[in-house]
Amino acid sequence: MIDVRILNGCQGVGFPRLLSHVLSHESPSELRVKPGTLNTRPQPSSLVFGVRPTLVTPPIGLHYHGGWKCTGGRGRGCIAITAAAVFHSLSQGNIVVLVSDEEIRNIFTEALGMMGSKVGSTAREPPRIYRVKDYRGCENSGVMCVGVEDAWMVEGISRAIQTLFIVDGGTSAAAQSRMGLWMEMDRRGLLLHRPLPSSNVLESLSDDDWRALDEKSLFLKIPKDTEMDEDARRGISSPEGNSKPVASLTINIISI
Numbered sequence: 001m002i003d004v005r006i007l008n009g010c011q012g013v014g015f016p017r018l019l020s021h022v023l024s025h026e027s028p029s030e031l032r033v034k035p036g037t038l039n040t041r042p043q044p045s046s047l048v049f050g051v052r053p054t055l056v057t058p059p060i061g062l063h064y065h066g067g068w069k070c071t072g073g074r075g076r077g078c079i080a081i082t083a084a085a086v087f088h089s090l091s092q093g094n095i096v097v098l099v100s101d102e103e104i105r106n107i108f109t110e111a112l113g114m115m116g117s118k119v120g121s122t123a124r125e126p127p128r129i130y131r132v133k134d135y136r137g138c139e140n141s142g143v144m145c146v147g148v149e150d151a152w153m154v155e156g157i158s159r160a161i162q163t164l165f166i167v168d169g170g171t172s173a174a175a176q177s178r179m180g181l182w183m184e185m186d187r188r189g190l191l192l193h194r195p196l197p198s199s200n201v202l203e204s205l206s207d208d209d210w211r212a213l214d215e216k217s218l219f220l221k222i223p224k225d226t227e228m229d230e231d232a233r234r235g236i237s238s239p240e241g242n243s244k245p246v247a248s249l250t251i252n253i254i255s256i
């Protein structure tokens with residue numbers, strides 16, 4: 001016999017009617033189930049190791065992109081282009097890219113588009129990129145976590161069923177702390193660490209491409225006067241530069 005009581009301070013919301021409806025439709029005969037015990041053994045009965053996750057980091061130490069020194073910034077620009085180069089080189093297409101901020105998503109998408117246009121691979125589908133918080137509860141056979149911050153890292157890496165790439169790095173304390181963890185996992189053989197090798201696809205990007213990427217997230221040491229030099233060059237070589245005779249003249253005098 002079930003009795004429904006409504007506690008002080010609470011209101012009845014029709015639950016007794018719902019309960020009586022359920023009870024009136026219940027089978028009168030008792031359900032007979034053999035008693036059993038839950039398996040509470042601490043060790044799982046079988047453990048199948050899959051492919052180890054791959055950690056990809058930007059080139060170690062001082063490095064350059066398009067001839068300009070990579071300063072890393074907050075680590076986003078370099079991580080995003082590193083991830084784009086890896087993604088571009090993958091033959092398998094079923095990889096979902098997870099990020100935790102829009103800046104990385106923008107640079108990654110732009111860099112990947114540039115790489116695609118260099119090799120003329122327009123047939124490839126655009127990458128599926130999600131913020132980790134929008135991908136909760138979902139999973140995919142291949143996942144690439146690009147610069148995912150601490151708060152979302154566990155959520156992100158647990159979305160992969162078979163193949164997991166983690167692209168990480170940076171100079172912030174949080175990033176350095178994560179790198180310490182990855183290096184320890186690497187030492188224990190729990191993941192494969194692959195610093196980005198020099199890649200043809202990155203070398204194929206033009207100076208203008210690098211400038212455009214740097215505008216999205218400052219990570220390259222591009223001298224401020226580079227553009228003036230360019231103007232000066234244009235002033236000599238192309239007629240449109242003549243529209244700015246004073247600037248061209250000044251620069252030309254300096255360059256002499």
Ligand SMILES: [Zn+2]
Nearest residue numbers: 058063070078
């Ligand atoms: Zn870099």
